[in-house]
Amino acid sequence: MKRIGIAVVESAGAYLVGLRASGTPLAGMSEFPGGKCEADETPQACAVRECLEETGLPVIPRTQLGTVPWDYAHGSVELHFWLCDLADDLPVQATAVPPFRWVPAALLGTLSFPPANQQILALLQQERQ
Secondary structure: OEEEEEEEEEEOOEEEEEEOOOOOOOOOOEEOOEEEOOOOOOHHHHHHHHHHHHHOOOEEEEEEEEEEEEEEOOEEEEEEEEEEEEOOOOOOOOOOOOOOEEEEHHHHHHOOOOHHHHHHHHHHHHHHO
């Protein structure tokens, strides 16, 4: 089972969301920045590294939102979701490298995320109420 670190980055009521590239598993679906953990890397460190690599934005992990094991047709994963803030020296909703963009929290539910993300999306929705 592959361990995946995921950065759920929040800034001023919006979340950093990308779109999975064509030719990849779950192509066309929305995603938070993240990726596979290296052999000696914690999921928290992985989430921070992957966010910087994918979006160009450094983040600070705040709290773990949850761990979700999931079996997809292309493989089994263990997703480690970390709620993150932008690094202190960045402006609110700093510009990210496309395809990542800021999505208002109220619109997260309108996007098509992979099934393994639903538990975390529900948790984020709950926190808004």
